[in-house]
Amino acid sequence: MAGRKVLIVYAHQEPKSFNGSLKRVAVEELSKQGCSVMVSDLYAMQFEPRATRNDIVGCLHNSEEFNYGMETLEAYKRGGLSSDLIEEQKKVQEADLMIFQFPLYWFSMPAIMKGWMDRVLVPGFAHEFPNCYDSGLLKNKLALFSFTTGGSEEMYAKGGINGDIRYLLWPMQHGIMHFCGVKVLAPHICFAPEYVSEEKRKEILIAWAQRLRTLWNEEPIICSPEWYFK
Amino acid sequence: MAGRKVLIVYAHQEPKSFNGSLKRVAVEELSKQGCSVMVSDLYAMQFEPRATRNDIVGCLHNSEEFNYGMETLEAYKRGGLSSDLIEEQKKVQEADLMIFQFPLYWFSMPAIMKGWMDRVLVPGFAHEFPNCYDSGLLKNKLALFSFTTGGSEEMYAKGGINGDIRYLLWPMQHGIMHFCGVKVLAPHICFAPEYVSEEKRKEILIAWAQRLRTLWNEEPIICSPEWYFK
Numbered sequence: 001m002a003g004r005k006v007l008i009v010y011a012h013q014e015p016k017s018f019n020g021s022l023k024r025v026a027v028e029e030l031s032k033q034g035c036s037v038m039v040s041d042l043y044a045m046q047f048e049p050r051a052t053r054n055d056i057v058g059c060l061h062n063s064e065e066f067n068y069g070m071e072t073l074e075a076y077k078r079g080g081l082s083s084d085l086i087e088e089q090k091k092v093q094e095a096d097l098m099i100f101q102f103p104l105y106w107f108s109m110p111a112i113m114k115g116w117m118d119r120v121l122v123p124g125f126a127h128e129f130p131n132c133y134d135s136g137l138l139k140n141k142l143a144l145f146s147f148t149t150g151g152s153e154e155m156y157a158k159g160g161i162n163g164d165i166r167y168l169l170w171p172m173q174h175g176i177m178h179f180c181g182v183k184v185l186a187p188h189i190c191f192a193p194e195y196v197s198e199e200k201r202k203e204i205l206i207a208w209a210q211r212l213r214t215l216w217n218e219e220p221i222i223c224s225p226e227w228y229f230k
Numbered sequence: 231m232a233g234r235k236v237l238i239v240y241a242h243q244e245p246k247s248f249n250g251s252l253k254r255v256a257v258e259e260l261s262k263q264g265c266s267v268m269v270s271d272l273y274a275m276q277f278e279p280r281a282t283r284n285d286i287v288g289c290l291h292n293s294e295e296f297n298y299g300m301e302t303l304e305a306y307k308r309g310g311l312s313s314d315l316i317e318e319q320k321k322v323q324e325a326d327l328m329i330f331q332f333p334l335y336w337f338s339m340p341a342i343m344k345g346w347m348d349r350v351l352v353p354g355f356a357h358e359f360p361n362c363y364d365s366g367l368l369k370n371k372l373a374l375f376s377f378t379t380g381g382s383e384e385m386y387a388k389g390g391i392n393g394d395i396r397y398l399l400w401p402m403q404h405g406i407m408h409f410c411g412v413k414v415l416a417p418h419i420c421f422a423p424e425y426v427s428e429e430k431r432k433e434i435l436i437a438w439a440q441r442l443r444t445l446w447n448e449e450p451i452i453c454s455p456e457w458y459f460k
Contacts, residue, residue, distance in 0.1 A: 013282055014296040049279040049341035052243055066244040069380070107405025108338060111279035111345030118341050133391060150299070161363060163455045168401045175337025175398060225393045229459050 001216045002034030007095035011042045011102040011113040018148055018193040018201065023101050025205050026146075029212040038091050042112045048084065049115020055082045072122035081122070088120045097142040097215075098182070100172075104149045107168040117176055126180040136181020142220065143177045145169065146188040146208075153191040165189065166228045174223045183220035231446045232264025237325035241272045241332040241343040248378055248423045248431065253331045255435050256376075259442040268321050272342045278314065279345020285312045302352035311352070318350040327372040327445075328412070330402075334379045337398040347406055356410040366411025372450065373407040375399065376418040376438075383421040395419065396458045404453045413450035 008026055012019035030037050051068050061074040075081045102109050127136050156165040173184045190204050238256055242249035260267050281298050291304040305311045332339050357366045386395040403414045420434050451457060
């Protein structure tokens with residue numbers, strides 16, 4: 001949809017990887033629609049994942065005992081967060097949709113992307129009690145987790161050895177995005193692309209482009225335990 | 231139990247924090263029992279959470295297209311992982327029990343600890359298909375997730391707004407530890423210590439020391455979807 005703004009937060013070390021291809025397909029397809037696309041290429045940016053005192057410019061609110069949540073809230077309010085965080089927060093603020101593109105590492109996102117969540121979505125900016133969940137400060141935005149797995153679809157089926165893939169989506173979709181008020185679109189999961197033919201990989205990329213064409217008509221998922229654990 | 235070896239992987243920026251106190255209590259109590267205690271204080275070590283090419287010393291197996299899993303497997307086999315990873319793997323290898331001590335960040339561990347999982351538990355060392363889950367390469371070890379929350383116990387109850395806390399433990403306990411063959415003891419959860427009295431906080435620390443006294447008699451939890459999602 002022309003005019004919409006999309007932020008792709010991307011975490012893969014290798015541009016030639018399948019995640020790299022998925023990211024490129026999204027940039028191309030969304031640009032073609034007239035969307036304005038921003039990309040945070042975390043490894044290329046050498047994005048800092050560690051939540052430390054360095055995220056606060058100038059004096060601490062309480063220099064006796066460092067509390068990251070409290071210090072980032074205070075720093076956010078006085079404009080005293082480090083410039084890399086302010087930069088990312090601007091992109092989030094502008095975005096109508098955030099796409100997180102990554103290979104699944106240990107039933108979750110890679111640490112570099114978890115660090116983006118830990119450091120960018122600070123209190124005051126993304127949530128501030130009681131403004132969480134449906135009244136989170138990032139409401140009216142959409143998010144979509146797009147990722148590749150090592151394991152097969154069968155392994156992530158309800159009776160599979162890894163358990164239903166919904167289970168591992170819970171912390172990311174409910175615990176992070178829903179908590180900030182963001183509505184979540186159905187995840188886009190590419191199972192085990194390393195183990196399929198080149199032709200099949202091309203089909204997967206085409207399917208992703210096709211989904212993106214009608215993405216703006218999709219309804220968000222119901223972010224509830226009933227949906228995840230039915 | 232005298233002679234047992236324990237690795238505490240600890241992620242808090244502030245030694246005076248409640249997590250710092252929980253870590254100190256564990257070191258004291260376990261040492262008193264005659265255990266040998268190793269601590270990986272991740273922020274103090276400035277532990278690197280990013281999984282990159284820097285983790286491989288010397289030439290890559292495939293320099294055309296970087297694949298972290300494949301490169302770390304090959305590097306592990308030839309002793310070519312970076313020294314910080316070899317150091318951590320030695321501690322894991324020695325440990326009978328690993329305690330992960332951290333504040334819950336976004337329904338999960340802080341990025342610096344997720345980076346420890348991503349980078350230390352590489353294929354070849356911690357698992358190698360089909361040696362995963364009950365035949366994972368770290369079998370005969372125990373793990374325990376000990377963490378603090380911002381939210382109250384009610385918020386993490388089954389009908390609570392955050393959902394049953396078991397749900398968010400799934401990726402860590404099943405997806406990481408069980409996958410590597412490690413048996414998991416019941417989590418130790420301190421709900422919202424920031425919002426209780428100093429006296430109550432002391433009681434919580436005493437309760438942790440008391441649990442540690444009989445820890446070696448505990449049976450691991452059943453790491454199955456039925457346990458998590460009942």
